[in-house]
Amino acid sequence: MRWFAFILLLAAAGCSDRTAAPIVPEALNFGLNKTVFIGTTRDRNEAGEFGIERSTDLQLLKATVSIPPNRDLGSVSDGFDSPNPKRDFAIAELTQFETTNAFANSLRSEIDNRAVNNREVTVFVHGFNNSFADSAFRMAQLAHDLELPGAHVSYAWPSRGNPLGYEYDRDSALFARDGLAELLESVRAAGRPNLIVVAHSMGSALVMETFRQLEIAQPGWVGENVRGVILMSPDINIDVFRNQFSRIKNVPDPFVVVVSRKDAVLRVSSRLRGQKTQLGNISNAEEVADLPITILDVSEFSDLRSGNHFVAAGSPALIQLLRRSSELDREFLRGRNGSVVLLPWQRRIVTQANGDASVVVSGGDR
Template sequence: MRALLLVLILALASCSDRTAAPVIPAALDIGTNRDVFIGTTRGVNDAGEYGIGRSTSLNLLQATVSLPPGRALGTVSDGQERPKLDRDFVIAGLDRYPSDQSFRAALEADIRSQPAGQREVTLFVHGFNNSFSDSAFRLAQLVDDLEIPGTHVAYSWPSRGNPLGYEYDRDSALFARDGLADLLRLIRSAGQPDIVLVAHSMGSALVMETLRQLEIAEPGWTGRNINAVILLSPDINVDVFRSQFSRIQTAPDPFVVMVSRKDAILRVSSRLRGERSQLGNIENADSVADLPITVVDVTAFTDRKSGNHFVAGGSPALIQLLRRSSDLDREFLRGRPGTVLTIPGARRIRAPVRVTDNTIIPGESR
C-alpha cells in the first residue's frame, strides 16, 4: 500500500491544472504547424476559453497547433497560460464553425485535398486529466511523430484537467457519449471517409460506451462506419469491456488494444477498484483471447522516468515501429499467427516482434 500511495503521489506531483488555452498567432512563424479539427462538449468559461464545464451542444472548431523547433520525439511541452513559443506547443489559430454544415464542408474539403489512398480521418479521444489544449497538442504530436496521413480530428470532452478530478472525469466521460456519437456521424457524412478511431485511457471507456450506444440504436453501425479502432492503455474493467464489445455486431478490423504491465497509473486505478488490473495493464490476453481483437504488449518499451501511461506516443523506439501507419500490414494488426514485423533502427530490440495467439510479443530489451 505504501508503494501504491508513493506512485499516486508521484503521479499527482508530475501534473498540474492545465485549463488555460491561449491563442497566440505569432507562433505560426516559429515551429511546425499542424491543423486539427475539433469537436468538443466543453462549455466556454469566463475567459472565453473552452474550460471544464459541460455543454449539451457539440462545438465545432479547427485549430492550428504550433510544434516547437528541435522537439524531442514523443514529447509534448505545455506552457499553460504563458507558453514560450520556441519551447512549447501553442494554439496559433482557432476558428469556430457556426453550424454542422460549415464544419462538414470544411472537413470534406480537407479530406478531398489528401492524396488518393490517404483520404481517411483519424479521430482521437483523449483520456483523464486533459485540458482543451491538451487534446489538440497530443493529436498534433502523434500526427507529427507517427506521420499519420489524412485528416485529423480531436474530440475534447469536459475533463477537469486536474489530477484530483478523477470522479469528475468519469462522470464527464459518460456525459460526453452523445457528443461523440454526433461527431462520428458528422465525420461519416463528410464524403463517407474511412475512420480510424484512436482513444487513450479513460477515453477508451468513452469510445466503447459510445459504440455500444450506437449499436443499440442501430445494430451493425460500427462495422459499417468505423474502419479501425486502437485503444491505448484503456482504463476499462475487463468484464465491462467484454460486455460493451458483445454489443458490437461486426467489429472493425483491425481492433487493437495496446497494454503495458508497467503502467503505474492503471495500477493505481485497478487498486482503487479492488481489482488486479484494468484492460490496459492485463498480465496476459487470456481474458480476451476469444474476442476478434489484437492485444499489443508494449511493456518492453517502458522506462523508469514516467508512469508509462502513454507508451505508444511517448516511446521513441515504439514510435519508430508505428511510424507511417500505412506501412503497418493489416495482417500484422489482425494478429495472424507467425506474422513478423521488425523495428527498423530500434537498437533497444534484439528480436523482431511476433504475433502469437492474438498477442503481439516484443523482442527482448537490451
Template sequence: MQLVRVLFLVIVAALAACAPRGAITVVPSAASVGTTRTVFVGTTRASDAENGDLFGFPRSPETRFARFDVSVPPERKPGKIVWPKPHQAPDPATEFLTTREDLFETEGDFRAELARALRTEPSGEREAIVFVHGFNNTFAEGLYRVAQLGHDLELSGVSVHYSWPSRANPLGYAYDRDSALFARDGLQDLLNEVSAAGADSIILVAHSMGSALTMETLRQIAIADDRRVLPKVAGVILISPDIDVDVFKAQAARMGKLPQPFIIFTSSKDRALQLSARLTGQRDRLGNLEDIEEIADLDVTLLDVSAFSEGLGHFAVGDSPLLLRILGRMTDLDASFAADPTGRTGLLPGVVLTVQNATEIVLSPVAAIGGAAQ
C-alpha cells in the same frame, strides 16, 4: 492499505500541482517557424468563466466544433511537449503554440471545412483519424497531444479530436468517469459529422478513460444499428485502456464483429492502471492485462509495451522516442491484416503469442535497436 492509497493520491496531487498545466497560447507568427498540424475538434466541454477557459471542465449538452492549427517546434525530442512559460515571451523554436483557431457557429460550417480538408486526398483514400483523450486532461493538453502524435508518427489523413469534459484534476477520477458516460452522445455526433463530411474511412484512437468512452459509444451505435459510421470504422486503437475486462468483453460482444485491426496497448508497469484496479477492487484493467486467455475469444491484437514504460507508464506510446519510431511502421499493419492474419508477425519486433482469436506481441526495444542498425 486504505492509508497507503490516500497517501499515494496526495503525492500524485502534489506533483500535479507543481507541474504547469497546458493552456492555449495563440501566436500566428509561429507558423513560419514550426511545422503546422491542423486538428479539427468536437467537444462537449462548456466554458469555464471563472478560470477564463472557453472549453473548461463543465459539461455542455451541445456538441461544439472548432479547428486549430498547432505549431510543432523544430527543436524538441520526439514524444515531448513543451508549454510556453508563464510571464515569458513564447518561443516558437522550442514550444508548442497555436497559430490559428476557428470556432464554428454550426455543425454545417464545421462539416464543410472538414470536407474541404478531406478532399485534398483522392476519392476512396479520405481517412480521418479521431483521437479521444483520457483522464485528467485540459482541453489544450488533449489538443496538443493529437498534434504531437500526428507529427511524430508522420500520420497522413485528417486529424480530428474529441475533447470531453475532464475535470483535469488527479483527484477528479469519479467526475471524469461520469463525464465519460455523459460524453457518449457527443462522440457519436462528431463521428456522424466526420462521416457526413465525406470520410471514406475512420480510425479511432483512444487513451485511458477515453477508451471506455469510445467503446461505450461504439456499443450504442451498434445497438441503434446506425449504418452511417460503423461501416467506415477501419480500425480501433486503445492505448492503456482503463476498462474493466468483463465490461470490455460485454461491449465487444454487443458490437459483434470488431473493426480490424483492433489493437490494444498494454503495460504491466502502468502504475496509473494499477491504482485504478485497486480502487475498483480488481487485479487488473484491460490496459495492464497479463493473461491474454481472458479475451482469447475476441479478434484483437495486444501490444505489450512494458519494456518502454517509465514513470507512471500510462502513455509510453506517445512519450517514448524509440517506441514512436517502432510505431511509425504501424501503417504497414493494415495491408498485412487484410491479406493474412499471420502477416502481423515480423512487422513489429518482439515475441508473438496467439491464443484462439487474440494475438499478443511483447515489444522489445533490444530487437528494435538491432533491427534499426541493420
C-alpha cells in the same frame, strides 16, 4: 509509503492550472503548423476559453497547432497560460464553425487535398486529466510523430484536467457519449472518409460506451462506418469491456488494444477498484482470447514521463519502430482471435491456443 508518495505527487500536480488555452498567433512563425479539427462538449468559461464545465451542445472547431522545433520525439511541452512557441506547443489559430455542414465541408476540403490513398480521418479521444489544449496538442503530436495519414480530429470531452479529478472525469466520460456519437456522425458526413478511432486511457471507456450506444440505436453502425480502432492503455474493467464489445455486430478490423504490464497508472486504477488489472495492463491475454482483437504488448518499452501509461505516443524507440515498420500495417495487425503482438526486435512464429499461426515479435528496447 509508496501510496503516500503517490498522493503527494497528485497534490503537487493539482496546484497547477492546466486549463488555460490561450491563442498565440505569433506561433505560426515557429516550428511546424498542424491542422486539427475539434469537437468539444466543454463549456466556455469566463475567460472565453473551453474550461472544465460540461455542455450539452457539441461545438465544432478547427485549430492550427504549432509544434515547437528541436523537441524530443514523443514529447509534448505545454506552457499553460504563457506558452513560448519556441519551446512549447501552442494553439496559433482557432476557428469555430456555426453549423455541422460548415464543419463537414471544411473537413471534406482537407481530405480532398490528400492523395486518393491517403484520405483517412483519425479521431482521437483523450483520457483522464486532460485540458482542452492537451487534446489538440496530443492529436498534433501523434499525427506528426507517427506520420498518421489523412486528416485529424480530436474530441475534447470535459475532463477536469487535474490529477485529483478522477471521479469527475469518470462522470464526464459518461456525459460525453452523445457528443462523441454526434462528432462521429459529423465526420462521416464529410464524404464518408475512412474513419479510424484512436483512444487513450479513460477515453477508451468513452469510445466503447459510445459504440455500444450507437449499436443499440442502429445495429451494425460501427462496422459500417469505422474502419479501424486502436485503444491505447484502456482504463476499462475486462468484464465491462467484454459486455460493451458484445454489442458490436460487425467488429472493425483491425481492432487493436495496446497494453503494458508496467503501466503504473492502471496499476493504481485497478487497486482502487479492488481488481488485479484493467484491460490496458492485462497480464493474461487468455481473458480476451475469444474476441476478434489484436493485443499489442509494449511492456518492454519505457516511457517514464507517463509512468508507462502512454508508451505508444511517448517512447521514442517505439515511435521510430511504428513509423518505419512496414510490417505494422493493417494486414499485420488484422486479428485472429487471441492474437498477441509483442514488440520489438526478433520475430518468431508461434501457435496460439486456438491453433492459428500469428506473428509475435519479442525482445526489448534498444
